[in-house]
Amino acid sequence: MDRKIPNEVLRKERNIKLIKFGAVILVFVVVIAIIISLLRESINLRNIQLSTVDTGTIEVSVSASGKVAPAFEEIINTPIESRIVEVYKKAGDSVDVGTPLLRLDLQSIETDYRKMLDELQMRQYRIEQQRIKNNSTISNTEMQLKVNDMQIDKMQVEVRNEKYLDSIGAGTTDKVREVELSYNVAKLEQEQSRKKFENDKQVADSELRVQELELEIFRKTLAETKRILEDAQIRSPRKAILTYINSQVGARVAQGTQVAILSDLSHFRIDGEIADSYGDRISTGNKVV
Numbered sequence: 001m002d003r004k005i006p007n008e009v010l011r012k013e014r015n016i017k018l019i020k021f022g023a024v025i026l027v028f029v030v031v032i033a034i035i036i037s038l039l040r041e042s043i044n045l046r047n048i049q050l051s052t053v054d055t056g057t058i059e060v061s062v063s064a065s066g067k068v069a070p071a072f073e074e075i076i077n078t079p080i081e082s083r084i085v086e087v088y089k090k091a092g093d094s095v096d097v098g099t100p101l102l103r104l105d106l107q108s109i110e111t112d113y114r115k116m117l118d119e120l121q122m123r124q125y126r127i128e129q130q131r132i133k134n135n136s137t138i139s140n141t142e143m144q145l146k147v148n149d150m151q152i153d154k155m156q157v158e159v160r161n162e163k164y165l166d167s168i169g170a171g172t173t174d175k176v177r178e179v180e181l182s183y184n185v186a187k188l189e190q191e192q193s194r195k196k197f198e199n200d201k202q203v204a205d206s207e208l209r210v211q212e213l214e215l216e217i218f219r220k221t222l223a224e225t226k227r228i229l230e231d232a233q234i235r236s237p238r239k240a241i242l243t244y245i246n247s248q249v250g251a252r253v254a255q256g257t258q259v260a261i262l263s264d265l266s267h268f269r270i271d272g273e274i275a276d277s278y279g280d281r282i283s284t285g286n287k288v289v
Contacts, residue, residue, distance in 0.1 A: 062281070066272025070263035074238065076101070078259050079231040080109055083252045091244055095236040101245060101260050102234045104253075109229055116222050123215050130211060134204040141197045148190045155183040234259060241265045 082104040089101050162176045236242075240262040246253065253259060274282065 062274065062278050064272050064274040066270050068268050069271050070243070070265055071267035071269045072240075072264040073243075074240070074262045075258055076234060076237075076260040076262065077256050078104060078234070078253045079228045079255065080104070080106075081253070081255045082106065082108075082232065084246060084249050084259075087245065087247045087249055089242050089245060090247065091242055093242045094240075095242050095262070096239050097236060099236040100234070101236060101242065102247075104232050104234065106229065106232050109225070109232065113222075113225050113229055116218075116225060120215075120218060120222055123211075123218060127208065127211050127215060130208055134208060137204070138197075138201060141193075141200070145190070145193060145197065148186070148193065152183070152186050152190055155179070155186055159183050236262060238262065 084102055085105050086103040087101075088103070089095060089099070095101070159176070159179050162179045165175075241264070242260060243263040243265075244258075244261040246257075246259045270288075
């Protein structure tokens, strides 16, 4: 006959099962941990170097090339084709505003300038002569028109007289028609003369304005020639250091040829070059060595 198992025995068996199950789980966890530790990279503590870190700016050096140049330079070119006659200064001299640097042969352009001055005076005389001529012609024509008006008034009186004589039987109808015809013809001729006078006056005014416009254009050309002549007298436009000058006396120089360079040596700039790959790192205000 079966007997009931005591509770103490059942408790012991249950505890044994729990211990076995826990041991299996513990072994599994330990195995997993060992595997993970073997797969993960690690360093030996002896290979680690420890030191104190200070805060500061990290600087990166970038190689570049360049040259120091004056902050301001002005190049002086000859405004005409000529030759160098004299040189007054040498490179390295300090010059002020208006200081002569060199002299060009200006005989040809000075001769042309004097001819242009004479031509200017002649053009002015021609315009004045044309103005006087126009005024005289207009005055004479106006006087002739007034005389014609007086003659027409006289003819009008004659027409009235002939009509009166014809009305009292002392004249003839043919005579009246003849006088009226002469009067009408004179009126038409006077009207034609007035229109011609207005047209001639407008033409004369237009011709005079054209001459005045040509004179103004010539004055501008003369002023430009004068400016070129003044520029050809090579002088310093500012206070600076003469860093270059063409000192070959007798040498011919073409128009636009560089003959001198003025520089401000109190301020400088850097003309530098750097690789394109570093271009985005360059900005205004960066400190450079």
